[in-house]
Amino acid sequence: MPVLHSVIHKIDKKPDGSPAVLFLGGAEQVESQARDDLMYQFNESYNATAGKGWGFFHQESGAHPLSGWLDKYLAGGSDFLTFSTIAVEHLTKLMEESNLTTGGHALFCHYLQGMTDYLVIALVQETEAVTMTEELSLMAVKRLDLDHIRLAARINLSEWKGNPKSRQYISYIKGKQGRKINEYFRDFIGCQEGIDAPGETRTLLKAFSDFVESEDLSEESAREKTHTLVSYSMVQAKLGEPITLDELSELIDEDQPKAFANFIKAADYGLSETLPPDKKTLNKFRRFTGRAEGLSISFEQHLLGSKIEFDEAGGTLILRGLPTQLTEQLKRAKA
Incomplete structure (x- = not known):
């Protein structure tokens, strides 16, 4: 993850109502292992944030x-420090x-991940930590609190410039610190x-359930x-990358790599070619299976409460x- 440019400024804003005081970074962060480790840890935390x-x-x-300022910087009309200062x-x-x-x-960082350019902008708080001195004494120090990122956005610069019609090249933390x-x-x-990530993910899972049903797959195949x-x-969620339907389709069925993707397109679910995964929605999606005395049951968890109701007492x-x-078979059997 090569870091191209990185600048940190500080905004001192106290809760007593006094004006904010801005301390500008006088230069970009120099290339160092500490700088690279900071961005690695930031990305790990950002990707894991729900x-x-x-x-x-x-x-x-x-x-x-x-x-506009970002566009000017990318076009070479200003340097990164100037861009971050104005911002x-x-x-x-x-x-x-x-x-x-x-x-x-205020953290500003332009970096590469693979062949993709990203810009991160975040407001990171300080927290206290304890370290050990060479004399084996404990000492309190302040550090950037990368474990609790509350305000941050990541812009896929390659997507922004390469796909003008995209509606999902910026991700940002919604958080719980208040709407304002x-x-x-x-x-x-x-x-x-x-893009509504939970909604898109639910639609993808619905399409997958319909696909499994239409293919009349065995219990083991459906589970796999x-x-x-x-x-x-x-x-993909851990990497902070979107789900790509064609890539997913190939993984689901290596013998018919386009089957799932073609099924989605033919049924017109309204899904984009790429969509952001929502971890909370995915965590709820698992398959219940059971077999006994000629009876085989298999269904996805999200169907509970809608198409399937469980009576625990009975x-x-x-x-x-x-x-x-199945309905037609039952009708014929009853007749």
Whole structure:
């Protein structure tokens, strides 16, 4: 993960209502193992943080100027330090106008991951830690709290420039610190919501369930494909990368690598070619299976409460929306 440019400024904003004080970094962070470790740890924490939103830039305007400054930097019209300085001054102004008390270290970092350019902007807090001196005495020190990132956004610069119609090249932490704080930071980025990650993930899982049903797969095959889907999606979530339908389709069925992707396109589920995985939704998606005395049952967890109802006291399942093929067989048997 080569770091191309990195700058850290500091906004000191106290809860007593006094004006924010901006301390500008006078230069970019020098190349060092500490700088690279910082970004590695930040990405690990950011990728693991639940509750992200996905979107794209508003049209550049006086209210949303960041994309214009960023575009100028990428075109070579300004250096990274200048870009970050203008941006953090704007962030400080918005913080004052919103009367918010959340200061912190403003991190700006342009880096490569594979062949993709990313820009990270985050407001990182300080926390206290304890270290050991050479004399084996304990000493309290301050460190950047990368374990609890509350305000951050990551912009896929390659996607932004290479796919103008994309609505998901910005990800940002929604967090639980309050709607007002979230909105002021999103306004600073100039980001509007474009993709509903939980909704997209639920649609993908619904499409997969329909696909499994249409293929009339064996219990073992359905379980293996479910495991493949969830494992791949979780890995993408951990890496901070989107699910690619063609790639997923190849993993699900190596003999017919386009089968699942073609099924989704033919049924018109409205899914994009790539979509952000939602870990909470994926965690709820697992398959229940059971077999006894000629009876074989297999279904996804998300069907409980909708198509399937479990009566724990009676030890029974109530099924709704039976497959047409099964319904016809039952009708013929009853006749």
